[in-house]
Amino acid sequence: MPAISTTPTLRGVHLTRTYGDGAKRRAALQDVSISLYPGQIALLMGPSGSGKSTLLAVLSGLLEPDSGQVLADDGGEMHDVWAMTPKQREAYRLRTTGFIFQGFNLFPALTARQQLEIVLNWGGYAAGGEGRRQADEMLDRLGMLPNRSKKPSQLSGGEKQRVAIGRALVKNPSFVFADEPTSALDWENGQKVMELLRDGAHDRGASILVVSHDHRLLPYVDVYYHLEDGHLEERPLTPPGH
Amino acid sequence: MSYALQTLWHERQRYVSGVFAVTFSAMLIALQCGLLLGLFKITSIPIDHATPALRDRIIWVGSTGAPSVDLGKPIPAAFLTRLAGRPGIAPPEMYIANFANFTKPVGGTELCFLLGTRLDDEALAPADVLTPELRAALSEPFTIVVDQSDVGRLKLDSSEGKPKINGKEVRVVGVVAGLKSLAAPWVFCSTHTARQLMGPMLPPDHTTYFLARADSPERARQVVTELRDAYPDDMAAYVAEDFSYRSREYWLTRTKAGVAIGYAALLGLIVGAVITYQTLKSATEASAKEFAILLALGIPRWRISVMVLQQSFWVAVIGMGCAYPLCLGLRELARLGGADVDLRWEVLAGTAAVTTFMCAGAGLWALRGVRQIEPMSLLR
Ligand SMILES: Nc1ncnc2c1ncn2[C@@H]1O[C@H](COP(=O)(O)OP(=O)(O)OP(=O)(O)O)[C@@H](O)[C@H]1O
C-alpha cells in the first residue's frame, strides 16, 4: 500500500440526514463523520437501506444534509460544500468531482471517445483536437483505445463501465464517487474495474469512495467503512481469523 | 457533426414523427398561401398582361380611389392633356374596362368584363396573348375574343344562336389561353367595339384608364408622384406593377380569404408544435439519465438546454427540407388540374420563418423536461 497523506482532502463532519415526516420519519445518516485522503480508495459497505447512497450523495454535493458539514479541499483550501450557493457548488463539482454509477448511462448515439469529449467540451476543459487527444489518452489507459469509435450498443458491459470510468476520470478530479460500480458486471470485469479505480487513486492522487455490497472488493481498497442503521465505523481490512 | 445532429440521426425513428409534423405544417402553410396568391393573380390580369416587359414603366391613370383594376369609374378623356406633353412620356392611349351583361347564345346571362384596347403594334394595353391575327380580326366592329376556359361557361360551343353583350349581337373571332377568370369572364375587344357595346353606360368622351409609357422606371415613378400631387381630387395614377399589387391586395383583404388561410395555418402550426414538442420531450426523457450524469459532473444545465434547442432547430430544417420538394411537386400536380400555386420566394421564406419559430417554441416548451432532470435520480 502506498504512503497516504495525513491531511484529508474531503471530510464529512457530524452528518445527519433524515427522509420523510412525522411517523414516516426515518434517519438515513446519524452523526456520521468520515475523512477521505488523496491517493486513497475507500470502500463503503453495509446492508441494503443502511444509508450508503445517501452518504455518497451528501459527500459529493448532490444531497443536502440536515446538519453537519462537508469540507473539501478546493485549490488548497478547505471549503464547506453545503455553504456554497448552488451555482458555486455546480462549479465546484465541475472542478473536483467524478461519478460512476451502476447503470453506465452512456449516450447511445455517441462513440466512446465522444462520451469523454462531451465532458471536456461542455465542461470547458478542452475543445477540438485537444479534447480528442485527452479523451484518447484516457481511453488508452483504460485499454479502450481500439474501441474509441464504437457506440455503447457495440460494447460489452465491462467495456461500457470502462468508458464510464473514463468519463469520470478524464477531467482529472480530486474526488471520485462510485455507487455500486461493479454490481452490473461479472466478477472478471468487476475486478478489472476495481483495478482501474485503484490505479486512478494511486496514480493520480484522487480520493475515491466506492459503495458496494460485494466483500470480494476488499483486496482492492485502502480503507473499509461499514455503515449500518445510519452509523459508520471503520473496520480492519483483513477479516478476523486471518 | 454536432452531438445534437448525431443523436437525431441515431434515434431517427424517434424523431421521424416530429420531422413529419414540421413537413406537414410547412406544406399546409406554403401551399395554402401559394394557392391564394395564385388565385388572386387573376384579379390583376388586365394589368399584368398589358406589355409585361414594361410593367415597371407603364403609367396607369384612372378614377380616384379605384382600389382594383376592375373597379375603375369613367374619367373624362380630356384628362389626356394632364399627361400629354410631359417629357419622358409617350402619348397616352385609352383603355376601356367595364363590367357588361353577356347573353349566352342559348339564352341566360352572365356578367362579363369588357377589355377594350387599341390593337396596333405600338399599343401597350392589349393582352400579350392576342396574336397579330386576333388583333386584325378584332378590328372588325362587334367582334370579341374570350379565354378558352370560359367557352363552356358562356355556351359559345353551341352551334345555334348568337351571343350578345348589353343586348348587342357580337361575334367571337377567336380564343386565347391562360387568362382564367373568377367572377366574370374576360372579353377582349377594340376600344371602338367596347364603346359601342357600353353605349350610354360610358359617357361620350370618357374612358376608364389612360396608359402611358415612361422612358424609364424612375421617370415613371416621378410622373406618378407629380400627377398625384397636381390632381389629388379627381384622378389617380400608378405604375403598372404597383396597381397590380394593389388590385390583388384589395381582393385578398376584401374577401377575408387571408383570414381563412390564417386560421388554417394556425391550426397546422398548433398540430406541428404539439407533435414536435412531444418528440423532443420523449427524447429528453429517454436521455434523462445521461444528462443527469453530466449535471452531477458539474456541466451547466444550459448546455443541455442548448442541445435540445439545437435538436428542435434540426427537426425544423429537416422537416422543411422534406416539405419544399413536396410543395413543388404538388404545384405541378395542381397545374395539371388548372390551378396556379404561386410559390414565390416570399412564401417559401415566410413558411421557413414561421416553421422555425414553431419548432423553437416547441423546443423551449420541452425545456421544462430538462429542468426536471435530477442527478440524485442516479443513486440507488
Ligand atoms: N428519496 C427518499 N425518500 C424517502 N426515503 C428514502 C429516500 N432515499 C432513501 N430513502 C431511505 O433511506 C434509507 C437509506 O437509503 P440509501 O439509498 O442511502 O440506502 P443504501 O444503503 O444505498 O441501500 P442499497 O444498498 O439498497 O442501495 C433507506 O431506508 C431508504 O428507504
Ligand SMILES: [Mg+2]
Ligand atoms: Mg444504494
